[in-house]
Amino acid sequence: MSEKKEQPQIVIKNLWKIYGKDPKRIFTKKMQDLSKDEIQEKTGCIVGMRNISLEVERGQFYILMGLSGSGKSTLIRALIRLIKPTDGSIEINGKDITKMNSEQLLHFRRDTYGMVFQHYGLLPHQTVLDNAAYGLKIRGVPKGERYAKAMRTLETVGLKGWEDYYPGSLSGGMQQRVGLARALANDPDILLMDEPFSGLDPLIRRQMQDELVELQEKLQKTIVFVTHDLHEALKLGDQIAIMRNGELVQVGTPEDIVSNPADDYVQEFVRDASPAKVLTAGTIMESPKVLLYAWEGPKTALTLLRSNNRKAAFVVDKGHKLLGVVKESKLEQLLNLAEKPKGIPLSAIKKITSVTEDTIVEDLFSIVSENPYPIPVVDENNKFKGMVTTDQIFESIAPAADEGGDND
Amino acid sequence: MISFPDVTTIPLASWIDAAMTWLLQNLSGFFDAVGFIILQVVLGFETIFLFIPWFIIILLVGLAGWKLVGSIRTGITFMIFMFLIGSFGYWELSMRTLSLVIASVFFALLIGIPSGISMARSDRTERILKPVLDAMQTMPSFVYLIPALMFFGMGKVPAMFATMIYAVPPVIRLTNVGIRTVDIEAVEAAKAFGATPKQILFDVQLPLAKPSIMVGINQTTMMALAMVVIGSMIGAKGLGMEVLLAINRIEVGRGFEAGVSIVFLAIIIDRITFSFSQKKEK
Ligand SMILES: Nc1ncnc2c1ncn2[C@@H]1O[C@H](COP(=O)(O)OP(=O)(O)O)[C@@H](O)[C@H]1O
Ligand SMILES: [Mg+2]
Numbered sequence: 001m002s003e004k005k006e007q008p009q010i011v012i013k014n015l016w017k018i019y020g021k022d023p024k025r026i027f028t029k030k031m032q033d034l035s036k037d038e039i040q041e042k043t044g045c046i047v048g049m050r051n052i053s054l055e056v057e058r059g060q061f062y063i064l065m066g067l068s069g070s071g072k073s074t075l076i077r078a079l080i081r082l083i084k085p086t087d088g089s090i091e092i093n094g095k096d097i098t099k100m101n102s103e104q105l106l107h108f109r110r111d112t113y114g115m116v117f118q119h120y121g122l123l124p125h126q127t128v129l130d131n132a133a134y135g136l137k138i139r140g141v142p143k144g145e146r147y148a149k150a151m152r153t154l155e156t157v158g159l160k161g162w163e164d165y166y167p168g169s170l171s172g173g174m175q176q177r178v179g180l181a182r183a184l185a186n187d188p189d190i191l192l193m194d195e196p197f198s199g200l201d202p203l204i205r206r207q208m209q210d211e212l213v214e215l216q217e218k219l220q221k222t223i224v225f226v227t228h229d230l231h232e233a234l235k236l237g238d239q240i241a242i243m244r245n246g247e248l249v250q251v252g253t254p255e256d257i258v259s260n261p262a263d264d265y266v267q268e269f270v271r272d273a274s275p276a277k278v279l280t281a282g283t284i285m286e287s288p289k290v291l292l293y294a295w296e297g298p299k300t301a302l303t304l305l306r307s308n309n310r311k312a313a314f315v316v317d318k319g320h321k322l323l324g325v326v327k328e329s330k331l332e333q334l335l336n337l338a339e340k341p342k343g344i345p346l347s348a349i350k351k352i353t354s355v356t357e358d359t360i361v362e363d364l365f366s367i368v369s370e371n372p373y374p375i376p377v378v379d380e381n382n383k384f385k386g387m388v389t390t391d392q393i394f395e396s397i398a399p400a401a402d403e404g405g406d407n408d
Numbered sequence: 409m410i411s412f413p414d415v416t417t418i419p420l421a422s423w424i425d426a427a428m429t430w431l432l433q434n435l436s437g438f439f440d441a442v443g444f445i446i447l448q449v450v451l452g453f454e455t456i457f458l459f460i461p462w463f464i465i466i467l468l469v470g471l472a473g474w475k476l477v478g479s480i481r482t483g484i485t486f487m488i489f490m491f492l493i494g495s496f497g498y499w500e501l502s503m504r505t506l507s508l509v510i511a512s513v514f515f516a517l518l519i520g521i522p523s524g525i526s527m528a529r530s531d532r533t534e535r536i537l538k539p540v541l542d543a544m545q546t547m548p549s550f551v552y553l554i555p556a557l558m559f560f561g562m563g564k565v566p567a568m569f570a571t572m573i574y575a576v577p578p579v580i581r582l583t584n585v586g587i588r589t590v591d592i593e594a595v596e597a598a599k600a601f602g603a604t605p606k607q608i609l610f611d612v613q614l615p616l617a618k619p620s621i622m623v624g625i626n627q628t629t630m631m632a633l634a635m636v637v638i639g640s641m642i643g644a645k646g647l648g649m650e651v652l653l654a655i656n657r658i659e660v661g662r663g664f665e666a667g668v669s670i671v672f673l674a675i676i677i678d679r680i681t682f683s684f685s686q687k688k689e690k
Contacts (some may be wrong), residue, residue, distance in 0.1 A: 077596075080600050082596055082599060082600065094477070105605060106603075107601045107602065108602075109599075109600060109601065109602035110601065110602030111602075113595065113600060113601075114601075115600040115601070117593045117596065117597055118593070119591070119593050121591070121593035121594045121596060121597030122594065122595070122597075123594060123611065123612060123615070123616075124594075124616070125615045125618075134597075134598070134601060134611075135601040135602075138598075138601045138602050138603050138607060139602070182597075182601075186601070192600075208624075247549075
């Protein structure tokens with residue numbers, strides 16, 4: 001049964017949504033080949049989603065991105081069956097929710113989801129506390145318990161002391177915190193967020209994003225998050241799915257999307273994305289021409305350096321752990337000693353700042369300006385993985401901008 | 409002039425008459441029961457209003473003016489109005505009128521709010537009810553007196569029945585509109601958390617539609633009051649009867665006093681019911 005566990009939490013297969021009268025009837029094989037505009041012209045029906053298949057892993061922060069009208073809301077609302085798909089299947093935790101009846105759906109929604117809306121969707125006639133406790137009330141949790149839980153989640157989102165206010169007297173950012181608290185109070189399996197920060201001022205938006213990242217580190221929920229803002233997507237997402245006209249155009253990690261846009265549409269999206277914020281040391285690193293092992297003698301090391309025309313090289317120990325950097329001049333000194341050492345002594349090795357593979361390029365700038373060597377990249381056990389040179393750093397951020405600016 | 413040919417005359421009038429006769433013959437027990445219930449409710453209100461001493465009612469109205477409508481000045485104005493009605497010698501009649509209006513509105517809401525809700529929930533029901541409501545609102549109010557008379561005879565009951573039918577459209581309409589224009593995200597949020605249709609109705613739709621429904625109640629009440637004079641033509645005792653008598657006898661002064669009393673009542677009822685539709689900032 002261990003295989004079962006690894007199944008993605010959300011599996012969507014060939015999902016279609018056609019808005020309009022009697023969509024099942026017009027949903028023919030022939031029709032499926034037509035474009036969105038042609039279908040609309042012929043039948044008056046609007047294609048909301050076209051043949052979408054995707055998978056979301058448990059604990060993943062999954063972003064749906066696209067221009068307005070590209071079908072993001074349609075997709076996220078289909079996940080909770082606020083709309084009924086025309087065709088295809090949505091399996092959540094192994095259950096196909098497109099086949100559920102309304103009674104099953106009620107229970108499924110209560111037990112599985114928390115949802116956050118763009119315009120908050122709060123109840124203006126109820127206090128912040130009652131709003132936060134609403135999902136629990138629907139679940140039938142007794143009053144005392146649901147207020148205690150709601151209080152705790154309000155505290156988590158930084159709204160302690162506001163529980164007796166009405167939503168109308170709160171700022172937009174704070175109202176959205178109430179929305180988030182309401183969604184989290186249920187301790188849902190999956191968090192659905194449809195442009196939750198789009199209505200907020202840029203500063204507040206950034207702050208909320210930071211807090212969501214922090215929260216997700218603790219909670220490790222599966223989150224499906226809709227946005228049309230690339231920076232938000234890159235900052236939050238583990239995986240980004242880009243939609244256009246109801247279709248899935250590209251799915252990938254933030255790095256994939258920025259470094260290999262699938263087509264012009266995606267290219268347009270990522271054009272003003274700063275690669276420095278997305279690309280990581282892991283993607284741009286290379287292996288050094290020369291890597292020295294601490295147990296090798298200074299003589300061998302020096303030969304290696306000279307034959308490769310290098311003035312210095314990284315040194316690792318037997319476990320491939322990074323020790324530091326050694327210079328040609330240091331090796332020469334060692335050879336001149338009366339008693340030649342067997343390997344390279346630690347005293348000859350200079351310690352050096354290293355980074356991990358997921359360090360973003362932007363954070364490499366300050367390090368590269370501090371020391372004259374390439375930056376070594378190591379894993380969490382300090383094992384040497386590769387290195388990043390100054391040239392690579394600048395190359396990595398240049399080409400995308402070049403290609404984008406190629407249009408005369 | 410060429411007259412319209414006789415042959416194509418459709419005997420609509422005789423069809424309706426036949427239908428009415430059939431209803432009366434076969435459902436007279438039903439109408440008796442309905443009439444009985446209606447009568448009990450009106451009499452109940454009358455008993456209450458005539459039992460409470462006049463100065464207490466004046467005080468309560470003043471208090472309502474002060475606390476609900478706004479200022480202490482409004483409260484005092486309302487008290488003066490009520491006092492004037494009493495000093496014209498119309499205290500008892502105005503209490504009867506008030507009972508009739510309140511009872512009619514009570515039944516109008518009993519029918520109107522659920523109708524408005526079902527209209528909001530189903531596009532088909534809306535399509536069917538809308539033209540009916542339009543027709544009802546353009547129909548002259550006298551028309552309702554005829555079937556009311558046939559079903560219930562003379563007196564309070566047919567007057568109330570006619571009043572209720574005449575006054576019900578606004579509350580249906582505004583309940584429908586109110587629910588349909590509730591913030592869609594609030595409704596979807598409730599749905600997303602697994603709320604049942606009933607929970608959505610009582611937790612979200614009705615509370616958020618409340619201001620609109622209150623406007624409907626206000627309009628329904630005002631229409632009920634306007635129907636009072638007409639209702640008195642079929643024997644409902646009250647201020648309307650006085651106006652009617654004054655018209656018949658060409659007693660301008662008497663008609664004026666009764667008319668002004670109705671206007672005073674109307675203003676007070678209007679302001680108080682309207683105040684419910686205003687959101688109170690907390
Ligand atoms: N209820 C609806 N009836 C008809 N068309 C709709 C409806 N909802 C959305 N659409 C259409 O479906 C497409 C996708 O809309 P939506 O999912 O809201 O996009 P997004 O959230 O990406 O802006 C759009 O063309 C939109 O006009
Ligand atoms: Mg949307």
